[in-house]
Amino acid sequence: xxxxxxxxxxxxxxxxxxxxxxxxxxxxxxxxxxxxxxxxxxxxxxxxxxxxxxxxxxxxxxxxxxxxxxxxxxxxxxxxxxxxxxxxxxxxxxxxxxxxxxxxxxxxxxxxxxxxxxxxxxxxxxxxxxxxxxxxxxxxxxxxxxxx
Amino acid sequence: xxxxxxxxxxxxxxxxxxxxxxxxxxxxxxxxxxxxxxxxxxxxxxxxxxxxxxxxxxxxxxxxxxxxxxxxxxxxxxxxxxxxxxxxxxxxxxxxxxxxxxxxxxxxxxxxxxxxxxxxxxxxxxxxxxxxxxxxxxxxxxxxxxxx
DNA sequence: TGACATTCGTTTGCTACCTTGCGATTGTTG
DNA sequence: CAACAATCGCAAGGTAGCAAACGAATGTCA
Numbered sequence: 021x022x023x024x025x026x027x028x029x030x031x032x033x034x035x036x037x038x039x040x041x042x043x044x045x046x047x048x049x050x051x052x053x054x055x056x057x058x059x060x061x062x063x064x065x066x067x068x069x070x071x072x073x074x075x076x077x078x079x080x081x082x083x084x085x086x087x088x089x090x091x092x093x094x095x096x097x098x099x100x101x102x103x104x105x106x107x108x109x110x111x112x113x114x115x116x117x118x119x120x121x122x123x124x125x126x127x128x129x130x131x132x133x134x135x136x137x138x139x140x141x142x143x144x145x146x147x148x149x150x151x152x153x154x155x156x157x158x159x160x161x162x163x164x165x166x167x168x
Numbered sequence: 169x170x171x172x173x174x175x176x177x178x179x180x181x182x183x184x185x186x187x188x189x190x191x192x193x194x195x196x197x198x199x200x201x202x203x204x205x206x207x208x209x210x211x212x213x214x215x216x217x218x219x220x221x222x223x224x225x226x227x228x229x230x231x232x233x234x235x236x237x238x239x240x241x242x243x244x245x246x247x248x249x250x251x252x253x254x255x256x257x258x259x260x261x262x263x264x265x266x267x268x269x270x271x272x273x274x275x276x277x278x279x280x281x282x283x284x285x286x287x288x289x290x291x292x293x294x295x296x297x298x299x300x301x302x303x304x305x306x307x308x309x310x311x312x313x314x315x316x
Numbered sequence: 317t318g319a320c321a322t323t324c325g326t327t328t329g330c331t332a333c334c335t336t337g338c339g340a341t342t343g344t345t346g
Numbered sequence: 347c348a349a350c351a352a353t354c355g356c357a358a359g360g361t362a363g364c365a366a367a368c369g370a371a372t373g374t375c376a
Binding site: 047085093111112 | 323324325328333334335
């Protein structure tokens with residue numbers, strides 16, 4: 021949200037702009053494959069960590085159950101992920117890549133160029149400072165949220 | 169997106185978490201007034217800068233025309249904003265706060281406590297570093313985006 | 317065991333972001 | 347002036363986030 025010259029934007033405004041710029045580049049790269057960024061994270065997790073229970077995946081990706089539920093539904097509709105009632109607990113669903121899902125994953129481009137483009141070559145100390153500032157802000161905000 | 173211990177999250181991950189934490193606190197504060205965060209920004213702009221042409225507001229808030237269109241439609245439905253065909257250019261719409269909009273704006277709590285909670289007391293130099301890192305990352309990402 | 321509480325996933329409905337494509341208007345230029 | 351291009355707002359359709367409420371399955375404890 022810009023209300024002054026670009027140079028005077030607040031930390032908060034730059035945080036938002038940076039987040040959306042990265043998201044946009046990720047989305048643009050994935051568009052030819054008809055994948056959204058969060059869908060990519062799900063595939064990444066299943067490809068690297070193997071089949072997962074939906075609840076655990078939600079924890080790892082920090083998504084609400086309701087949010088993940090919709091994303092998984094989309095991936096199932098596209099036949100990239102299979103959702104089976106995993107034996108033990110009949111409430112839980114086990115998520116597995118389908119053959120089509122594995123095939124697509126192998127075709128996908130490496131996205132690490134995005135992080136590299138954004139932060140490559142930046143002084144290590146400055147990166148560490150940035151992380152510390154953002155982390156402490158996040159924690160303070162979440163504390164305020166919990167107290168309501 | 170978390171795939172390691174919290175302490176090892178990347179800058180990108182903290183940028184996202186921080187953005188969403190701030191957004192969540194803002195949304196929670198505005199919920200009793202039945203307002204979303206972007207709706208608040210629109211009201212803020214109209215209250216402080218006076219009536220605006222929709223196109224200009226989109227520029228100031230960095231929203232696509234289509235995105236703003238929906239948000240304005242919501243505010244019009246709630247009778248907080250009036251949308252008139254501003255004389256000169258018959259394509260443009262002039263946005264004005266209604267009486268109800270002004271009344272609501274006066275009742276809204278001050279949200280500056282959020283920015284204060286997040287970044288208050290942080291060393292000035294560290295804040296400046298954070299802004300510089302995020303700004304340069306944003307610019308580099310946007311350059312890549314434009315080149316596609 | 318039976319009543320109650322909790323957990324997991326889904327559904328519904330909302331905000332907010334995007335792209336694509338359209339109609340209406342306006343600007344430009346041969 | 348007429349044809350073409352550009353601009354503005356809207357509509358449709360998609361992704362991704364949230365809260366609230368619900369059914370089914372499971373856990374707990376009197």
